[in-house]
Amino acid sequence: MSSSDPSSPYADDPNPSPSDNQFKSLKLEQGSDSNIIQKDDAIAQEEGEQESLNENSNNRQETSRDQGDRIDSGNVSSVVWRRTNSEVEVEGPSSPSSSGYAGERGSSGASDDDEIHEVANNDGIDGVFDSQASWLPGKRHVNEDDASISWRKKKKHFFILSHSGKPIYSRYGDEHKLAGFSATLQAIISFVENGRDHIKLVRAGKHQVVFLVKGPIYLVCISCTEEPYESLRGQLELIYGQMILILTKSVNRCFEKNPKFDMTPLLGGTNDVFSSLINSLSWNPSTFLHAYTCLPLAYATRQAASAILQDVADSGVLFAILMCKHKVVSLVGAQKASLHPDDMLLLSNFIMTSESFSPICLPRYNPMAFLYAYVQYLDVDTYLMLLTSSSGAFHHLKDCRIRIEMVLLKSNVLSEIRRSMLDGGMHVEDLPCDPLPCSGSVSPHLGQHQQPTDSPGRFREPSVGIGGPDGLWHFIYRSIYLDQYVSSEFSAPLNSPGQQKRLTRAYQKLYASMHDIGNEPQKTQFRRDENYVLLCWVTPDFELYAAFDPLADKGLAIKTCNRVCQWVKDVENEIFLLGASPFSW
Amino acid sequence: MDRSTGRLGGLNVSESGGVADAKNLRVKLVLLGDSGVGKSCIVLRFVRGQFDPTSKVTIGASFLSQTIALQDSTTVKFEIWDTAGQERYAALAPLYYRGAAIAVIVYDITSPETFTKAQYWVKELQKHGSPDIVMALVANKADLHEKREVPTQDGIDYAEKNGMFFIETSAKTADNINQLFEEIAKRLPRPSTT
Numbered sequence: 063m064s065s066s067d068p069s070s071p072y073a074d075d076p077n078p079s080p081s082d083n084q085f086k087s088l089k090l091e092q093g094s095d096s097n098i099i100q101k102d103d104a105i106a107q108e109e110g111e112q113e114s115l116n117e118n119s120n121n122r123q124e125t126s127r128d129q130g131d132r133i134d135s136g137n138v139s140s141v142v143w144r145r146t147n148s149e150v151e152v153e154g155p156s157s158p159s160s161s162g163y164a165g166e167r168g169s170s171g172a173s174d175d176d177e178i179h180e181v182a183n184n185d186g187i188d189g190v191f192d193s194q195a196s197w198l199p200g201k202r203h204v205n206e207d208d209a210s211i212s213w214r215k216k217k218k219h220f221f222i223l224s225h226s227g228k229p230i231y232s233r234y235g236d237e238h239k240l241a242g243f244s245a246t247l248q249a250i251i252s253f254v255e256n257g258r259d260h261i262k263l264v265r266a267g268k269h270q271v272v273f274l275v276k277g278p279i280y281l282v283c284i285s286c287t288e289e290p291y292e293s294l295r296g297q298l299e300l301i302y303g304q305m306i307l308i309l310t311k312s313v314n315r316c317f318e319k320n321p322k323f324d325m326t327p328l329l330g331g332t333n334d335v336f337s338s339l340i341n342s343l344s345w346n347p348s349t350f351l352h353a354y355t356c357l358p359l360a361y362a363t364r365q366a367a368s369a370i371l372q373d374v375a376d377s378g379v380l381f382a383i384l385m386c387k388h389k390v391v392s393l394v395g396a397q398k399a400s401l402h403p404d405d406m407l408l409l410s411n412f413i414m415t416s417e418s419f420s421p422i423c424l425p426r427y428n429p430m431a432f433l434y435a436y437v438q439y440l441d442v443d444t445y446l447m448l449l450t451s452s453s454g455a456f457h458h459l460k461d462c463r464i465r466i467e468m469v470l471l472k473s474n475v476l477s478e479i480r481r482s483m484l485d486g487g488m489h490v491e492d493l494p495c496d497p498l499p500c501s502g503s504v505s506p507h508l509g510q511h512q513q514p515t516d517s518p519g520r521f522r523e524p525s526v527g528i529g530g531p532d533g534l535w536h537f538i539y540r541s542i543y544l545d546q547y548v549s550s551e552f553s554a555p556l557n558s559p560g561q562q563k564r565l566t567r568a569y570q571k572l573y574a575s576m577h578d579i580g581n582e583p584q585k586t587q588f589r590r591d592e593n594y595v596l597l598c599w600v601t602p603d604f605e606l607y608a609a610f611d612p613l614a615d616k617g618l619a620i621k622t623c624n625r626v627c628q629w630v631k632d633v634e635n636e637i638f639l640l641g642a643s644p645f646s647w
Numbered sequence: 648m649d650r651s652t653g654r655l656g657g658l659n660v661s662e663s664g665g666v667a668d669a670k671n672l673r674v675k676l677v678l679l680g681d682s683g684v685g686k687s688c689i690v691l692r693f694v695r696g697q698f699d700p701t702s703k704v705t706i707g708a709s710f711l712s713q714t715i716a717l718q719d720s721t722t723v724k725f726e727i728w729d730t731a732g733q734e735r736y737a738a739l740a741p742l743y744y745r746g747a748a749i750a751v752i753v754y755d756i757t758s759p760e761t762f763t764k765a766q767y768w769v770k771e772l773q774k775h776g777s778p779d780i781v782m783a784l785v786a787n788k789a790d791l792h793e794k795r796e797v798p799t800q801d802g803i804d805y806a807e808k809n810g811m812f813f814i815e816t817s818a819k820t821a822d823n824i825n826q827l828f829e830e831i832a833k834r835l836p837r838p839s840t841t
Contacts (some may be wrong), residue, residue, distance in 0.1 A: 196796075308735070309735060327733070327734045327735075328733070328734055328735045329735070330682055330704075330733040331704030331705075331706065331731070331732075331733050332680055332706070334703065334704070335706075412706070413703065413706065414706055414707065415703065415705060415706070415709040416706060416709070417709060417710045417711070418706070418707055418709040418710060419707060419708055419709075419710060420706055420707015420708060420731075421707060421739055421742075422707075435707070452741075453742050454742075456710070460710075477689060508745070634762070
């Protein structure tokens with residue numbers, strides 16, 4: 063598959079060479095002041111646009127920007143709000159609600175400034191302590207409907223409904239009891255559609271109602287989490303993708319035959335799949351980065367896994383994927399077949415038992431057709447997925463799995479995987495101190511290279527217990543060409559699931575503001591609020607998102623970001639799947 | 648793995664297997680029935696001796712195997728396809744019952760709808776399954792007799808009319824689970840041993 067020599071770290075190099083990197087970062091440092099000014103401009107611009115939009119749409123409503131047809135916002139939002147939360151005061155038109163980072167400037171009252179606190183607090187009220195560790199699948203609050211106060215108080219609702227207004231899925235409450243509410247949502251959507259326009263967003267006070275129309279399927283998110291519209295819309299896209307993964311897009315035909323078709327029985331038993339996806343929105347960067355992450359492994363170990371998967375892929379398997387929880391160990395595709403990171407996310411989220419053989423659809427690969435997924439857990443967290451287009455291939459895939467499993471056992475790949483799971487990935491405390499002199503040997507390696515002396519008593523900056531050097535708390539590095547990202551492990555002071563969710567949301571917001579198509583593309587962003595200093599740096603090769611102590615020094619933070627990039631570079635053989643990636647076609 | 652002994656099901660054993668195979672049968676068994684009747688629980692009870700009341704909904708189909716020894720010293724290896732009961736997989740069921748030597752059709756004694764669904768599966772198999780498929784009708788959740796809504800006699804009558812073997816089981820208490828599989832094993836067509 064890879065013609066270039068993957069054993070050399072810089073051959074076929076998707077990322078800039080260290081010297082490039084350094085050069086760019088110097089430029090960053092020099093230009094940092096002007097960048098900040100730029101950002102301020104951008105904020106002003108964004109805010110201005112927001113205001114004008116709000117004015118146009120008669121306070122808190124946006125229909126599609128390209129078409130001038132606006133609906134009477136007063137009516138619609140009052141309909142929405144009477145049904146969802148009558149206690150909420152609808153904001154007056156003079157106070158435009160802000161989006162994106164405008165909130166920092168306090169343009170729309172107190173709520174913006176401590177929006178993230180509020181999220182954390184309200185999680186407590188929810189009584190839903192959702193984190194990777196403590197989260198249990200299953201639908202909660204089943205007995206609620208839109209008349210229950212507790213239902214109305216939920217911070218974030220997701221709905222799927224049909225174009226005739228029949229409920230298909232609701233995050234909270236019983237779908238059948240929500241028929242009336244669902245019909246209301248449908249009425250809003252079709253009212254706008256009848257005017258040959260498309261509704262995208264309704265803003266009412268702190269709440270946003272985001273709509274996504276996919277043929278006969280409507281998806282709606284109602285949220286007061288202040289996440290950007292683009293993020294919420296992306297989340298609806300993922301939920302739609304998950305539905306397609308279960309049913310394929312040919313479900314649309316059922317609506318052609320019978321517009322009043324009831325889809326709920328078709329999704330029977332999949333509540334856990336959706337609730338687990340929605341849960342991962344608050345901690346898994348894959349959900350907004352459109353990239354996947356790898357389990358750190360020695361290069362040779364990953365190569366051994368890739369080699370046997372490649373062997374199998376040559377024998378008629380479309381995709382062979384070895385994963386550990388949500389992290390990829392290796393993945394191989396048949397010639398010319400490429401797997402979209404979103405499809406991988408949705409596939410690994412789709413709970414399957416072991417050993418199983420089930421029809422699934424990869425929405426980005428072919429939304430109309432079923433593939434067949436053979437799944438086998440090799441240990442508690444590690445599982446192998448073999449995808450094929452042939453429904454009769456079970457026994458062949460089972461034989462393939464037996465072969466793969468034997469090779470993985472013999473070459474100790476499975477024990478390396480377990481070790482890597484225990485060791486974890488990159489810890490900010492381990493960030494090498496000086497970027498220039500220490501390349502290769504001095505920088506700490508991950509996984510099995512970690513010396514026993516490294517782990518408990520390894521060198522730390524004076525700031526023990528409060529993150530890495532210069533106030534670095536966390537980072538995400540996304541390689542554009544590889545479609546992969548690496549994020550540091552969460553450590554103090556980001557220990558609690560609430561804090562991790564808050565940071566994930568902050569990154570998500572940062573990502574949305576950096577990728578806003580409406581605005582001129584930005585290269586860097588430096589933001590300080592009472593929770594963090596956030597630094598984002600986008601180049602054609604990579605994107606870096608870093609979170610620092612709110613009191614961190616800007617110059618030092620920028621230097622630290624350079625060191626992070628260098629560090630990622632130094633260990634890229636271990637943290638990324640190189641060469642064999644079907645994405646690099 | 649020795650796949651020469653008819654991986655498609657027990658009926659092939661006599662065709663492809665030798666004398667040794669007459670003593671070591673290998674059969675494909677498929678479980679069918681509405682969602683939530685306890686198909687996976689029956690299999691887990693049989694294969695692992697466990698019962699998990701919170702067990703997850705099966706998606707697609709999972710594959711398990713278990714070997715039992717009969718008194719006449721033959722062994723039967725069941726290759727079990729535990730299918731998902733949801734409607735969306737109904738059209739894909741032939742994928743799993745094709746070539747099956749045994750179909751175990753399960754309903755829940757507390758739910759008449761599941762009994763109706765069971766009858767649907769019987770008809771489907773009579774139409775599209777292997778002609779000499781061995782079918783068992785299983786009335787599960789027998790421990791919930793206070794909530795019973797499908798009389799035992801209805802099950803017996805229906806099974807008799809369709810030439811099926813009938814048994815009431817409880818995956819929760821393990822009642823009749825092993826008996827179910829032993830009875831099935833006894834009813835398998837044997838390769839003619841001289």
